[in-house]
Amino acid sequence: MVGAIAMTEPAAGSDLQGIKSTAMVQADGSFVLNGSKTYITNGWHSDLVIVVAKTNPAAGAKGTSLFLLEAGTPGFTKGKPLKKLGLKAQDTCELFFDNVRLPAEALLGGADMINKGFICLMEQLPWERLQIAIGAVAASLAAIGWTVDFVKQRQVFGQAVAAFQHTRFTLAELQTEVQIAQVFVDKCTELLLLDKLDTATASMAKYWCTDLQCKVMDACVQLHGGSGFMWEYPITRAYADARVQRIYGGTNEIMKEVITRGMGLMQ
Template sequence: MIPRTLFDADLEGFRDAVRKFLEQEAAPYHDQWEKDGQVSRELWRKAGELGFLCPTIPEAYGGAGADFRYSAVVIEEISRAGLSGIGWGLHSDIVAPYILHYGSEAQKAEYLPKLVSGEMIGAIAMTEPGAGSDLQGVKTTAVRQGDHYLLNGSKTFITNGQLADLVIVVAKTDPREGAKGISLMLVESAWDGFEKGKNLNKVGMKAQDTSELFFQDVNVPADRLLGEREGQGFVQLMQELPAERLQVALAAVAASEAAWQWTLDYVRERKAFGKPVLAFQNTRFKLAELKADITAARVFCDRCLELHLENKLDVPTAAMLKQWTTDLQCKVMDECVQLHGGYGYMWEYPIARAWADSRVQRIYAGTNEIMKEIVARSF
């Protein structure tokens, strides 16, 4: 098998610590969190104490100042364990970097330490009822009125939406300017006029709070604009999307590896017609095919991780990676459910949950159809 060369002894030690933490503090409670529709805040605080949140944030703001490989470890371990309710990836590696890269010194000092500690939980609000992959179509507005903006609009499918204390909101500060009129605003959920709607009932990711958000005349202080001036939001979003798509791919490959291993263990034990299911040629061939596909995905993903560490991961490559690995993830889950037979359709089996959780991977962070369009435009 092809060894992974990106992770040294320190990183593998960190991986062991994350894995043990998840086994002790998350796995035993995930069934209940699925019923609750969200994980506990206590998990976030414990993770913050141990340095599992926002590991790439500089020490000046309370982080470890580590490189993205540490975030990759956290993403992979959550995905490998099937703990899809835990929204640390978006909090640590999407929300926090927006503030780090584009925020003022005052914004960084105010919010980053709280995100690192788990005192505040972050979300980003892009999608609206009428605007998904087409970010230029957002209708939420932020109108400047003296020393503040008046924010109005609604968002949907927002990860961490119920628990979020701080939300980066995509809004139009100048609706006449199209993409050039989009800005990002830092909005606290405690502010008047900010209302959290229902926790959405999804096909999978049952423990992940995914919500509607409503803004009615929310007064957003002018100094909570992200960036030096209005109209920078669309460019900021485009610059950060490759990293987001890499995260989706890391989760996809780790989940595929886990599903393959669960299935191998199952078919070794499960008997049909007097012999293990693994003894049948079809089973062995299916697993062999999936192993080859997953290995190729792992190599592709690790190479893109290397490029990201070098600040060289471009938009088309990230789009290819996201599209290919998530398509593969759904294929792997479907084949593995089939090899489990009827038990693969039972919610108590990890493969059933993984199958349900996987489907949205081809939708969020830009649909896979949009990914293909991005790649095609690069020809």
């Protein structure tokens, strides 16, 4: 089954507590789901969606639950895949819920988990953020590899682009920073396996590695010259794909808020 997780709504992204979708419990213990979601990865292809909805709208985050919703359930419709700058091999779409009837068993984790959806989401966020950081390091290494190949073969002024000290120093700096990122990500992976990766550390990895990824992509595009702007080159597609890494999974600004909270600077 293809899975998706539906949190974001047209009026609630960073401010997830502001979601408006509701799943109201009925006399027989079933739920009725109403609302909509947007920017949902795998939304179009999904067979099973975890939907974040308010079960007690007056209670804010403490009134949020998670539901399992299967494609084809009456009242559940999918919008067309949205047109994106990058990540074109992956679909992102809107989902609509119009009086969708969900059995009591659709509540993820069972009856004990009613109104505890936010806690579940928070517990899994470090892993999601680390996955994004791992992807950022892998993409950066690939970009440096493509660029090394390119600058060795591309001739200008009678010599390879690699022969310019500027090219070599740029690549040396990027390679160094990506190695530093790799060490940090490895450390975070170790902590994750020990169940000790906290939200602030995972947020540091997500923010710093994705900022670095975008810096690497930009420099590597530059070293490709005009070829770096042509879709047929992997560096161009990697440049487009990189941009969203600083946005989804919690924006990098939100990551910095989380880090400062861990430093005791904010409530």
